Amino acid sequence: MYAVGFFDLLFRVLYLVTFVLSLYSLIEAARTPAPAFPAMDKQTKGLWVGLLAGGTVVSLAAFLGMSAFLTILALIAALIFLIDVRPAIRQIGRSGGDGPYGSW
Template structure:
């Protein structure tokens, strides 16, 4: 019976680590969005800065509500964060940095 407790304990630790990574990524994305110029978002045909800031703030709140677990609320947050980090952030950074020569 001790093996079952070990597996459950390891599963809990893995879930907590995954949750912490998701929380860190979402916090990073929110801070990044807040620090950018508003016109950079519209220049790359993305949602506006206030909309992305709101989406990421709600994502962070949903992660807090699902503390330590990866339920439906956490997955919604992870998807929103992933879209921002993979699609919006690189383009916003590029438009503010200017063309590379």
């Protein structure tokens, strides 16, 4: 009986982490200018925002106990964005000569 409660808590923590990563990725994708994506040979902004919005909804549903079926796909999409896409598109923002701390 104790093991079931432990694993339930563990999965809820994993679902929460997935939700937070998905939400953060969604916010970052939405804040990024659309021309930055094709300029770095990445998929379009609309595709990434759609994937990450879907992942955020799925991971929130899993955290609330509704369905955990596609949560791993939400985690994969968020990690791909954070590890591959975000660093590439942030390079565009750094190429400007506005100062050491960014464009403002």
